[in-house]
Amino acid sequence: MSAATTAAPPAARGRAPGARAGAVRLVGLAALALYAAVSLYPFLWMVSGAFKDRFEILAGGHLIPVRPTLDTLLQTWSELRFLDYFLNSLRVTGFTVLGVLAVYSLASYAFAVLDFPGRRALFWFFVGLLFVPGITVLLPVVILENRLGILGTHLGLVLPFVNGTAPLTVLMLTNAFRSVPRELHDAARVDGAGEARIFWRVYLPLSRPTMITVAVLVAVPTWNEYVLTRVSLTEESRYTLPLALESLATGNVPQYNEIMAGSLIIVVPVIVLFLALQRYFVSGLAGAVKD
The missing domain is CATH 1.20.5 (Single alpha-helices involved in coiled-coils or other helix-helix interfaces)
Known part of the structure; x- marks a missing residue:
């Protein structure tokens, strides 16, 4: 016991x-x-x-539509001129992503691999810009673009978007390149490869998940960007999807079912992009935080 x-x-x-x-x-x-x-x-x-008519959505009711209809989506597609604005958004987002990957992959390779005076200070300067709110530089950007003659153009959107992603992109890609074994770089140098070939043949393939992760992290906010786009673009033919959605919400009598349908149309490409690349996303983030 x-x-x-x-x-x-x-x-x-x-x-x-x-x-x-x-x-x-x-x-x-x-x-x-x-x-x-x-x-x-x-x-x-x-x-x-997005699947309700205007009478049902004004009545409130249940989450699941009582009389689901595709007419709202079809009508919104027509009013939104989805194809025109989609191509504008695709153009701005695509060139932004390409610019970010081209410019900052080279910069990050220099920070991670090369040895030059001021490398550490310059790297932390880029990282420090993460804490600068983007809205604080909105007015200087608009004034500068006006003087350069690119205000109101898609180039006037792409350049600030590329510049604004510098801190996070440099931080992620530099850490990803640092995680590549130095022995691979030295072996390639022994074989006679120059820095450009080492970057292209060794570092980029091994850092592909992080590159894809950066592309997703850049593409999503660029696709949804509203503030600079609203300030910059004045010609309707150059509008991107967020501005087209705004035109639905600022009518004399806003149709909330059409606004929700337009929002759904805009968000579907983002969801498809993430689902297609999600298998690279987690591994890319893991590689980016290694030091």
Whole structure:
């Protein structure tokens, strides 16, 4: 009896940490589930509203449409002139991503591999720009573009977008290039390869997940950018999708089902892009935070 009594407390003490860990994990999962539900609910309402007519959406009602219809999407597609604005957004986003990858992959290679005076100070200067709010340079950018004669053009959007992504892109790609074994660089040098060939043949292929991750992180906010686009573009023929969506919301009598349909049309390419590249995303982020 006494032996059983003395043996019980160690077993109980052994179970207690495991029970506490399970409880903490359960609370964490519940909190994440609640956060996911709160975040997902507005998106579900947007999808629901895109399949409702104007009478049903004004009546409120249930999340699931009572009389689902494709007429709202088709009418919004026509009013939004989706193809024209889609091509404008695709042009701006595509050239921005290409510019970012071309310019900052070379800069990051220099920071990670080459040795030159002031390298460390210049690198941390780029990283420090992460803490500068983009809105603070909006007016100087507009004034500069006006003087250069590119205000109101797609080039006037691409250049600030490329410049604005410098801090995060340089940080991620520099860490990704640093994670490449130095022995590969030295072996390529022994074989007679120059820096350009080493960069192209060794570092870029090994850092592909991080490059793709950077491309996604640049493409999504560029696709959705509104502030600079609203300030810069004045000709409707050059509008991107966010400005086209605004035109639906600023009518005399806004049709909320059409606004939700337009929002759904705009967000679908972003979702498709992420789903297509998600297998590279996690590994790319993991490679980018290594030092």
